[in-house]
Every structure is written in structure tokens, then in C-alpha cells.
Amino acid sequence: MEKARSSAVLFATLLLLWIFLNGSLAVDVLIVGTVVSVLIVLLFKSSLAAFSELKTTPQALRAALQYCVYFIKELIKANIRLARIVLSPSLPVKPGIVKVRTRLKSKMGRLLLANSITLTPGTLTVELKDEWLYVHWVSVESSDVEAATTSIVSGFEQYLEVMYG
Amino acid sequence: MVNIFIYIAAALAGVALLLALYRFIQGPSDADRVAAFDVLTIISITGIVLVAFIEDRGIYLDVALIYALLSFLGVIAVARYIERGF
Amino acid sequence: MGTLLDFIGGLLLVTGSTFLLFGGLGLVRMPDLFNRIQAGAKTTTLGTLLILLGMFFLQPQWGLKLLLIGLFILFTNPISAQVLARAAHRVGTEKCAKTTVDRLEEDLGEKS
Structure with a gap:
């Protein structure tokens, strides 16, 4: 059951990608896309973890939307802060690598979290080991695990937790 | 009017390209060069998109997409190489 | 209407390319590799999207x-x-001299 659902999600993703690439809904485009998508799903159905973990409940979809909005806000903030650092003559950086913990269990959830951390203010994921993430921080506010977790991870985690569990 | 914006954007991207090129040549480590290379290719992608508009050829966007794909694979491959040693 | 859209688009x-410029500047000015990667990844993502x-x-x-x-x-840029x-x-x-802490190195040191 779980397998069928993840196959369906992968199939839909691939077909959508194909339609985007072609930019058309012509019959021949759809036929080729369907055939190739089915083939790929059949070939790779053993490694589908990423697609089976996403939940499709209404709460999860709402969280996904909120996550996107929050992410864009953080991305813009990150760039403005970085621009300020780069433009100031004294280059006010206080870098360091801190350790944070995530409550997320799924692989895809952790991947998205790591990516989000990289694109948000002053942080870059360097290493991911089980539940621990090692994050390079341009201006370290605290090297304590708990404090760093609250300040770096929590913002995204609250949404990703609902999306992936 | 649009062309003025395009030229300003292209000029800014050009300066960014030169800065990244400086880091690419200067190094000092291999990883620095790869980081610079990554930025160089992404700036080139925006360059291709701008050219696509000026020449009014949508097909160039496919070039940009494939370029992005190859640059990503390239960076991953070189990172592996750095990690495994020589 | 067309000109208004053109104006917004041009802006x-x-x-976007201003952010690319900041990225290039960061790449040159930042003191060590990790800070340079940060500068590069963030600015090029937002710059390109804009x-x-x-x-x-x-x-x-x-x-x-x-x-x-x-x-x-x-998706690929942060990865x-x-x-x-x-x-x-x-x-x-x-890492540059200003670096305050490296938990990863500490943890690796403990294990070996």
C-alpha cells in the first residue's frame, strides 16, 4: 500500500516535470511522458523513501505552505544580512561550527532541514550524523547545543515536523 | 526602456563574474576554486537567461537548464575527489 | 500595462544581479572557505531566483x-x-583566525 502510494507520487512528479520541460499538453508529448515515467518508476521503485514519507493530510499541506512563506522570508533576510557584512569595511564575522539536534526522523525531512539551514541567515550545514547536525555559523551567538538548536533549527522544524513527522 | 535594465543587470553580473574569477584564480585551496566555480556557473546561467531575452530565443533556456545540471554534477564530483584524496 | 510589467521585471x-555582485564581493572578501561558501550559496540562490x-x-x-x-x-545550490x-x-x-568554536572537530577528536 505504502509502496503503491509512493510510486504514484513519483510518477506524478516525473510526468509533471516532463510537461514543464516541454511546455505543452499535446497528445504525443503526454504519451511519451507517461511511458517513460512508468518505466522509471518500475526501475527505481526499490529506492523511494523520499516520496513515501511526505504526508498528504490537510494539516501537512498547510504546513508546507507556511514553510514556503517562512523560507522565502528567511532567504531574503539572510541575503540582506550577508550584504551588510560584505559591505562593511571591518567585515564583522565571528565564525564557528556548532552542533544542533533535530527531532525529525525521516531522511527527506532532514535533507530539507539541512538545505533550509544552508539558505538562512548566516548558517551552513557541514555534516549530518543521525540526529546531529554540524552547522557553520558566520556569527556564533551561542556554542551551547540547546541554545543553538532553538535559534537555528526550531523555526523550520515546527513546519517540517507536520509535513514529514 | 527594458533594455536599459538588461544592460545594468548584465553589467552588475559581469562585475560579480570578475570577482568570482579572481577567487577562482587566486585559490588558495582547491575547495576555494570549486566554490568560485559554482558561483561562476550560476552567474553564467543568469547570463544565458539575459541573452535569451535579448535574442528573443526561448530555446536558450534549455541550455541554461542543462548547464545548471552539469554544474551541479561537476561540483559534486570534484567535492568527492577532494574528499577521497589524490 | 505592458510597460508597468516591464518596469517591475527590469527592477x-x-x-537580482546586485545580489550576485554581493556574492562575488563576499567570495573575495570573506576570510576563509566556509564563509566564502556561505556568501556564494545564499546570494546566488536569491539573485538567480529574482x-x-x-x-x-x-x-x-x-x-x-x-x-x-x-x-x-x-534544490541543488544548497546541496x-x-x-x-x-x-x-x-x-x-x-579556518580563519577569528573562528571561535568547532564542535565537529571536537567530536571527531574524541572518537579517534
Whole structure:
């Protein structure tokens, strides 16, 4: 059951990608896309973890939307802060690598979290080991695990937790 | 009017390209060069998109997409190489 | 109406490439590799997305393909930054003198 659902999600993703690439809904485009998508799903159905973990409940979809909005806000903030650092003559950086913990269990959830951390203010994921993430921080506010977790991870985690569990 | 914006954007991207090129040549480590290379290719992608508009050829966007794909694979491959040693 | 869209699009293009410029500046000015990667990854992501959005205002019929390029960059850019940072850390790339703490190195030291 779980397998069928993840196959369906992968199939839909691939077909959508194909339609985007072609930019058309012509019959021949759809036929080729369907055939190739089915083939790929059949070939790779053993490694589908990423697609089976996403939940499709209404709460999860709402969280996904909120996550996107929050992410864009953080991305813009990150760039403005970085621009300020780069433009100031004294280059006010206080870098360091801190350790944070995530409550997320799924692989895809952790991947998205790591990516989000990289694109948000002053942080870059360097290493991911089980539940621990090692994050390079341009201006370290605290090297304590708990404090760093609250300040770096929590913002995204609250949404990703609902999306992936 | 649009062309003025395009030229300003292209000029800014050009300066960014030169800065990244400086880091690419200067190094000092291999990883620095790869980081610079990554930025160089992404700036080139925006360059291709701008050219696509000026020449009014949508097909160039496919070039940009494939370029992005190859640059990503390239960076991953070189990172592996750095990690495994020589 | 057409000119207004053109104006917004053009403005987005210029804003986007300004961020690219900051990225290049960061790449040159930042003191060590990890800070440089940060500067590069963040600014090029937002810069490129803004330029693609601006292009959408100028050429709405390219929308799907621009969206595809944008999504691709949004996903791959942080991944290549992370992979590079991890590789560099594993081979012990030098960190600048201002670096305050390195938990990863500490943890690796304990195990060996």
C-alpha cells in the first residue's frame, strides 16, 4: 500500500516535470511522458523513501505552505544580512561550527532541514550524523547545543515536523 | 526602456563574474576554486537567461537548464575527489 | 500595462544581479572557505531566483521553464554547498583566525 502510494507520487512528479520541460499538453508529448515515467518508476521503485514519507493530510499541506512563506522570508533576510557584512569595511564575522539536534526522523525531512539551514541567515550545514547536525555559523551567538538548536533549527522544524513527522 | 535594465543587470553580473574569477584564480585551496566555480556557473546561467531575452530565443533556456545540471554534477564530483584524496 | 510589467521585471533583474555582485564581493572578501561558501550559496540562490522572476514579468510565456530552472537551483545550490563544505572539512581545510568554536572537530577528536 505504502509502496503503491509512493510510486504514484513519483510518477506524478516525473510526468509533471516532463510537461514543464516541454511546455505543452499535446497528445504525443503526454504519451511519451507517461511511458517513460512508468518505466522509471518500475526501475527505481526499490529506492523511494523520499516520496513515501511526505504526508498528504490537510494539516501537512498547510504546513508546507507556511514553510514556503517562512523560507522565502528567511532567504531574503539572510541575503540582506550577508550584504551588510560584505559591505562593511571591518567585515564583522565571528565564525564557528556548532552542533544542533533535530527531532525529525525521516531522511527527506532532514535533507530539507539541512538545505533550509544552508539558505538562512548566516548558517551552513557541514555534516549530518543521525540526529546531529554540524552547522557553520558566520556569527556564533551561542556554542551551547540547546541554545543553538532553538535559534537555528526550531523555526523550520515546527513546519517540517507536520509535513514529514 | 527594458533594455536599459538588461544592460545594468548584465553589467552588475559581469562585475560579480570578475570577482568570482579572481577567487577562482587566486585559490588558495582547491575547495576555494570549486566554490568560485559554482558561483561562476550560476552567474553564467543568469547570463544565458539575459541573452535569451535579448535574442528573443526561448530555446536558450534549455541550455541554461542543462548547464545548471552539469554544474551541479561537476561540483559534486570534484567535492568527492577532494574528499577521497589524490 | 505592458510597460508597468516591464518596469517591475527590469527592477527585479537589477536587484537580482546586485545580489550576485554581493556574492562575488563576499567570495573575495570573506576570510576563509566556509564563509566564502556561505556568501556564494545564499546570494546566488536569491539573485538567480529574482532574475528568473523578473524574466517572467518580461516574458510570461517562458514561465514554466523559468520555474523549472528556479526550482532546480533552489534544490541543488544548497546541496552542492553542503557537499563541498563537508569535503573541505574532512580534509582539514584551514579556518580563519577569528573562528571561535568547532564542535565537529571536537567530536571527531574524541572518537579517534
